[in-house]
Amino acid sequence: MEQTKYLVVGSSHAALEAVTAIRMHDPEGSLTLLTRDPHLPYSPTVLPYVVSGRSAPDGIFLRDEKFFARLGVQFKRGTALKALHPTRNAAELADGSEIAYEKILLATGASPAIPPIPGLDQVAYHVLRTLDDATKLNAAIRSSKQAVVLGAGLVGMHAAENLVKAGAKVTIVEMAKQLTDGYFDAIAAGLIEKAFTDNGATILTGSRVVKLAPSAVGATLTLENGTTLEADLLLVATGVRPNMDYLTDGQVEHDRGILVSDSMQTSVANVWSAGDCAQAKGFFTADKVMNAILPDATEQGRIAGMAMAGDPGLKQYPGGVPLNTYHFFGRHAISVGSSKVPEGGEMVTRFDEASGRYLKAIFSADNRLTGIYGVNEFFDGGVMCQLILRRVDLSAVRERLLANPLAVGRELMSKLWR
Amino acid sequence: MGAYNTISFDANKCDGCGDCMTACATAKTGTDDKARSRIQIVGSADDGFELALCRQCGDPKCVTVCPAGALTKDYASGVIDWNGDKCVDCLLCTVGCAYAGIALDEGSGHVAKCDTCDGAPACVPACPHDALTYVTTSRIYNEVGDWEDLFAPGLAGCQGCNTELLMRHTLRRVGPETVLATPPGCVPGMGSVGFNGTTGTKIPVFHPLLTNTAAMLAGIKRQYKRVGREVNALAIAGDGGASDVGFQSLSGAAERNEQILFMVVDNEGYMNTGMQRSSCTPYGAWTSTTPIGVGSGGLPSQGKTQDAKNLPLIMVNHRCEYVATASTAYMEDLYDKLDKAIQASKRGFAYLHVYSPCTTGWRFPTDQNMEVARKAVETNFVMLWEYNRTDGLRFTRPVDDPLPVTEYLRAMGRFRHLSPDQISHIQAKVVENLAFVKQMAQRQSA
Ligand SMILES: Cc1cc2nc3c(=O)[nH]c(=O)nc-3n(C[C@H](O)[C@H](O)[C@H](O)COP(=O)(O)OP(=O)(O)OC[C@H]3O[C@@H](n4cnc5c(N)ncnc54)[C@H](O)[C@@H]3O)c2cc1C
Numbered sequence: 084m085e086q087t088k089y090l091v092v093g094s095s096h097a098a099l100e101a102v103t104a105i106r107m108h109d110p111e112g113s114l115t116l117l118t119r120d121p122h123l124p125y126s127p128t129v130l131p132y133v134v135s136g137r138s139a140p141d142g143i144f145l146r147d148e149k150f151f152a153r154l155g156v157q158f159k160r161g162t163a164l165k166a167l168h169p170t171r172n173a174a175e176l177a178d179g180s181e182i183a184y185e186k187i188l189l190a191t192g193a194s195p196a197i198p199p200i201p202g203l204d205q206v207a208y209h210v211l212r213t214l215d216d217a218t219k220l221n222a223a224i225r226s227s228k229q230a231v232v233l234g235a236g237l238v239g240m241h242a243a244e245n246l247v248k249a250g251a252k253v254t255i256v257e258m259a260k261q262l263t264d265g266y267f268d269a270i271a272a273g274l275i276e277k278a279f280t281d282n283g284a285t286i287l288t289g290s291r292v293v294k295l296a297p298s299a300v301g302a303t304l305t306l307e308n309g310t311t312l313e314a315d316l317l318l319v320a321t322g323v324r325p326n327m328d329y330l331t332d333g334q335v336e337h338d339r340g341i342l343v344s345d346s347m348q349t350s351v352a353n354v355w356s357a358g359d360c361a362q363a364k365g366f367f368t369a370d371k372v373m374n375a376i377l378p379d380a381t382e383q384g385r386i387a388g389m390a391m392a393g394d395p396g397l398k399q400y401p402g403g404v405p406l407n408t409y410h411f412f413g414r415h416a417i418s419v420g421s422s423k424v425p426e427g428g429e430m431v432t433r434f435d436e437a438s439g440r441y442l443k444a445i446f447s448a449d450n451r452l453t454g455i456y457g458v459n460e461f462f463d464g465g466v467m468c469q470l471i472l473r474r475v476d477l478s479a480v481r482e483r484l485l486a487n488p489l490a491v492g493r494e495l496m497s498k499l500w501r
Numbered sequence: 502m503g504a505y506n507t508i509s510f511d512a513n514k515c516d517g518c519g520d521c522m523t524a525c526a527t528a529k530t531g532t533d534d535k536a537r538s539r540i541q542i543v544g545s546a547d548d549g550f551e552l553a554l555c556r557q558c559g560d561p562k563c564v565t566v567c568p569a570g571a572l573t574k575d576y577a578s579g580v581i582d583w584n585g586d587k588c589v590d591c592l593l594c595t596v597g598c599a600y601a602g603i604a605l606d607e608g609s610g611h612v613a614k615c616d617t618c619d620g621a622p623a624c625v626p627a628c629p630h631d632a633l634t635y636v637t638t639s640r641i642y643n644e645v646g647d648w649e650d651l652f653a654p655g656l657a658g659c660q661g662c663n664t665e666l667l668m669r670h671t672l673r674r675v676g677p678e679t680v681l682a683t684p685p686g687c688v689p690g691m692g693s694v695g696f697n698g699t700t701g702t703k704i705p706v707f708h709p710l711l712t713n714t715a716a717m718l719a720g721i722k723r724q725y726k727r728v729g730r731e732v733n734a735l736a737i738a739g740d741g742g743a744s745d746v747g748f749q750s751l752s753g754a755a756e757r758n759e760q761i762l763f764m765v766v767d768n769e770g771y772m773n774t775g776m777q778r779s780s781c782t783p784y785g786a787w788t789s790t791t792p793i794g795v796g797s798g799g800l801p802s803q804g805k806t807q808d809a810k811n812l813p814l815i816m817v818n819h820r821c822e823y824v825a826t827a828s829t830a831y832m833e834d835l836y837d838k839l840d841k842a843i844q845a846s847k848r849g850f851a852y853l854h855v856y857s858p859c860t861t862g863w864r865f866p867t868d869q870n871m872e873v874a875r876k877a878v879e880t881n882f883v884m885l886w887e888y889n890r891t892d893g894l895r896f897t898r899p900v901d902d903p904l905p906v907t908e909y910l911r912a913m914g915r916f917r918h919l920s921p922d923q924i925s926h927i928q929a930k931v932v933e934n935l936a937f938v939k940q941m942a943q944r945q946s947a
């Protein structure tokens with residue numbers, strides 16, 4: 084049986100960061116990177132740009148074979164982890180072979196969640212998570228005249244924008260009352276919605292598809308209120324579910340994701356998990372949450388790698404802070420932190436309808452920043468995130484910070500941690 | 502991977518004029534829009550100005566969060582490069598960076614960051630107040646890091662001693678074609694002469710007497726010359742072995758202009774044998790032979806009652822090929838002098854006097870060695886200069902605005918007992934010494 088000291092499963096952000104962290108502390112221990120994807124490592128986040136044609140499919144890779152050779156990493160692609168056997172420290176692969184590990188990292192991320200709508204399995208539809216999904220969708224949007232996107236999260240919105248730009252008539256169907264629910268608030272969502280409708284898209288929020296059936300152009304969708312939509316291209320982007328089917332042994336505790344400690348260790352020995360498949364502590368709550376975003380995947384991957392290699396520099400995970408940046412029709416929306424107003428706290432907004440500049444900041448009762456959101460209002464997200472993580476007392480500068488978050492944020496940065 | 506050059510900012514010199522931002526915006530965007538500059542001066546006159554600028558991190562967060570592979574760390578230059586062809590404008594990098602080092606340039610619609618203008622940053626010369634400098638201090642590290650370390654690993658020095666640093670650097674610099682003499686003192690005490698029949702160096706080393714180091718080394722050098730072999734003859738001696746018991750052979754070798762390099766590690770006493778005073782021990786200092794409280798014969802004692810001998814000045818009066826003072830707190834300066842001393846030793850006698858704080862004998866915390874060495878220079882207690890016959894004596898690091906000598910004295914325990922009178926004596930001596938060396942500098946250059 085093949086043996087390795089470190090087995091890292093997945094080849095995206097969490098996995099790659101873990102590899103770097105392991106190699107910083109242990110330059111020699113045998114390390115195998117296993118992924119089910121057939122390609123070199125790439126990020127799901129870049130895929131909307133492969134769909135639009137802006138990024139060449141062969142120009143998006145984050146590492147090459149030379150990188151792995153230099154770091155002494157055995158890179159195995161196109162082979163999935165099928166079952167984990169933690170009691171005997173073995174990973175069973177899809178091809179039936181097994182790898183014995185000393186330590187394993189599960190960084191298998193997420194896959195599109197397919198909603199249980201009657202008839203969905205009868206029609207052809209697209210999803211967007213892998214490079215192969217993206218190249219297929221890229222080919223399809225060129226000929227699409229009338230497209231429907233299910234789900235107005237960031238994945239759906241990105242794809243919808245590409246479809247609009249490619250000249251299709253696009254309808255976005257979203258169950259929630261607003262677009263980008265959970266990422267941006269109603270005012271920001273309104274600005275986003277306006278940009279889309281101005282560009283010809285139709286947005287149906289608070290709507291639910293109840294039935295699908297094959298049709299001459301592709302598929303007919305029936306909404307809750309009885310109306311029907313024809314789609315020659317259907318994209319399902321209604322959320323993600325973590326990849327953890329390989330947890331067949333019943334040992335590794337999991338809830339919505341794989342439950343991990345503040346050093347990304349799972350409930351069993353020698354097994355760590357990080358990224359979109361992991362469920363770790365939130366920054367604003369002691370509960371374990373899913374924070375399926377890229378920056379968190381890298382941070383968790385780094386921590387897991389350090390923990391696996393026994394790096395004494397390891398700092399415990401502070402908890403996930405939601406962070407989102409969204410670029411739509413030439414504009415930018417940024418959200419950092421939680422949208423919930425803490426008890427005794429306060430939410431302050433500033434909106435200039437003419438310019439479309441919108442800022443919202445949320446403070447706790449003791450004047451700590453807990454969230455900040457902006458559309459067309461630029462500030463340094465990384466600086467704001469530090470203000471939140473460091474729980475900086477902002478009593479003295481609150482008003483100035485609201486008036487000019489860019490300059491005042493930088494000023495605080497340069498005084499406090501530069 | 503080496504160490505890199507960086508843009509450094511001195512907040513005390515900045516008056517917020519923003520000329521650097523204009524220069525950057527002009528160089529990078531062809532406009533004078535300061536908001537588009539990649540170097541951002543923030544803050545205010547009341548509160549002091551500060552800088553938001555890419556730090557070209559060694560382990561950059563922006564690179565790890567970029568989904569497009571558009572950011573890469575160039576390990577040759579140290580600069581984090583942004584590739585506009587790959588960038589998809591997602592702004593994730595601006596969320597990853599905690600230092601506002603990469604930000605949206607609204608003018609272009611893309612992120613922008615400092616690329617140090619390929620090693621000639623436009624902002625630096627634009628600053629009218631010299632608040633920005635392009636620092637290249639990593640020269641030594643980059644150059645010397647790859648050279649062979651000619652000392653054995655694991656020398657047995659006291660914790661925090663800078664002599665190991667000095668020995669390793671010096672031997673790297675002189676190189677393998679060297680014969681080394683280390684008379685009794687800390688240098689052999691640390692293990693340079695070795696144990697159980699093996700030497701602690703990868704070059705021939707010998708252990709002369711305190712009294713005859715310069716004479717023996719000169720003889721060996723001559724013998725090599727006779728057989729036609731070019732070698733560096735190097736002594737690393739303590740101040741005791743040079744200024745007291747070893748002085749007559751040192752003076753003799755200098756007078757004969759023997760082709761050797763004589764380095765003195767001046768820790769101001771016989772520290773290796775139990776911290777006895779030497780003629781280089783400064784006035785007022787505690788040593789085991791100049792105690793505090795009851796001294797010999799029951800007489801009251803307050804540390805050393807004589808001033809230190811200024812050995813390097815005495816060496817100048819031998820009109821050697823080269824004489825210099827140095828400090829490990831100023832490695833660039835030390836390196837410069839080491840290079841010159843090596844060259845000079847091929848023609849005649851070269852003398853290098855390195856002030857070397859001793860954690861154990863001077864009684865200061867083991868992490869303070871460089872700080873103590875720096876304070877000695879900043880107070881003018883120690884002066885850094887060099888001499889050769891053509892150019893005379895010149896200060897290499899003049900201190901125009903010295904700190905009071907108490908800043909130096911209070912950094913260590915051996916001066917803790919000093920009375921106000923003793924302190925004024927030392928301060929007066931610093932002033933006198935400075936005036937004396939200044940006079941020499943003028944006379945020589947005249
Ligand atoms: C279209 C799109 C746009 C996005 N935009 C943003 C954005 O703007 N900002 C943001 O923060 N986040 C965004 N995200 C989310 C972000 O991409 C993810 O949070 C991030 O990629 C998570 O990284 P990960 O390493 O945890 O997992 P993933 O990137 O999901 O990678 C999982 C890896 O595991 C491999 N794998 C899975 N199962 C197995 C198995 N059984 N055996 C072996 N290998 C396996 C996969 O092949 C893959 O290599 C976006 C995602 C998508 C799809």
Ligand code: SF4
Nearest residue numbers: 567588589591592594
């Ligand atoms: S804005 Fe460009 S450089 Fe920054 S993370 Fe996105 S793709 Fe990378």
